[in-house]
Amino acid sequence: MTDLSLYILDITMNSVRAGATNISVLLEEENSVLTFTVKDNGCGMTREQVEKLSNPFFTTRTTRKVGLGVPFLRMLAEQTDGGVTIESRSEKEFEDHGTVVTATFHTDHIDFIPLGDLTETMITLIQGSPDVDFIYRHTTDKGIDVAMDTAEMRAVLGDSIPLNSFEVLAFIRGFLEDQYAQK
Amino acid sequence: MKTLAELAAIREQMKDKVAIRTGSGEVRVVVGMATCGITAGARPVLNAFVEEVAAQGLADSVKVTQTGCIGICQYEPVVEIYEDGKDKVTYVKMTADKAKEVVEKHLKGGAPVAEYLIGNI
Numbered sequence: 001m002t003d004l005s006l007y008i009l010d011i012t013m014n015s016v017r018a019g020a021t022n023i024s025v026l027l028e029e030e031n032s033v034l035t036f037t038v039k040d041n042g043c044g045m046t047r048e049q050v051e052k053l054s055n056p057f058f059t060t061r062t063t064r065k066v067g068l069g070v071p072f073l074r075m076l077a078e079q080t081d082g083g084v085t086i087e088s089r090s091e092k093e094f095e096d097h098g099t100v101v102t103a104t105f106h107t108d109h110i111d112f113i114p115l116g117d118l119t120e121t122m123i124t125l126i127q128g129s130p131d132v133d134f135i136y137r138h139t140t141d142k143g144i145d146v147a148m149d150t151a152e153m154r155a156v157l158g159d160s161i162p163l164n165s166f167e168v169l170a171f172i173r174g175f176l177e178d179q180y181a182q183k
Numbered sequence: 184m185k186t187l188a189e190l191a192a193i194r195e196q197m198k199d200k201v202a203i204r205t206g207s208g209e210v211r212v213v214v215g216m217a218t219c220g221i222t223a224g225a226r227p228v229l230n231a232f233v234e235e236v237a238a239q240g241l242a243d244s245v246k247v248t249q250t251g252c253i254g255i256c257q258y259e260p261v262v263e264i265y266e267d268g269k270d271k272v273t274y275v276k277m278t279a280d281k282a283k284e285v286v287e288k289h290l291k292g293g294a295p296v297a298e299y300l301i302g303n304i
Contacts, residue, residue: 128249
């Protein structure tokens with residue numbers, strides 16, 4: 001993967017597949033440290049599953065024998081002297097279940113990669129999961145402050161118009177791009 | 184600056200259209216969006232399908248959806264097309280440009296683009 005927005009798409013897809021109805025994607029950059037957090041209310045994982053997660057030969061899927069999403073993210077974070085932490089509460093054990101993945105990156109490290117197109121990542125997520133409530137927030141100490149809440153948009157649109165109608169996706173793309181252009 | 188007030192205007196414009204759209208959907212375009220697909224470039228392929236289907240006026244009959252790993256990671260980005268009464272068609276090693284061509288020639292024109300099919304690579 002060539003830019004961070006693709007890693008973010010890949011990791012957030014895990015929340016989608018965990019059956020989450022609420023997913024927050026947060027990016028915060030301060031003093032050249034970028035913190036990426038994805039928080040969901042999906043099915044969660046047991047402690048054993050979380051421990052195995054960074055092993056590329058662990059996966060719950062049956063179509064292939066490897067799972068590279070989290071190992072890729074960890075490799076990228078660690079090569080910039082950052083890291084990844086995962087906290088999860090399995091639905092088997094907890095009423096308020098879900099997962100929080102936090103990754104930190106040093107953006108001034110030579111091995112950090114470009115941020116990429118975060119708007120396209122959010123558009124792709126909404127296109128695939130129009131009924132999920134996505135919260136997106138990206139702030140930096142250099143003046144970027146972008147926020148989006150799809151529950152608010154759904155409240156305006158009503159139940160009959162899906163968020164992944166192309167007209168609505170075009171609006172959301174503009175909504176995010178305008179905020180990025182403010183900087 | 185776009186505001187949520189603009190969304191209310193979109194809602195008014197779309198009221199009648201959506202009823203038609205949910206009533207049909209006989210063609211499904213399915214893009215593999217697991218780690219393998221994303222790494223190989225599935226995101227621009229998916230978004231090219233969404234945009235081109237709309238641009239060609241096919242949004243009422245063609246539904247673009249996402250799936251996980253299809254199991255042939257070496258051929259990603261993989262796109263499957265399901266059409267009522269026809270065999271499934273599998274396109275492999277797709278790009279945004281190829282996606283546009285598939286919308287025009289296959290989804291609009293009715294003839295699969297043979298050179299991008301899984302049997303021909």
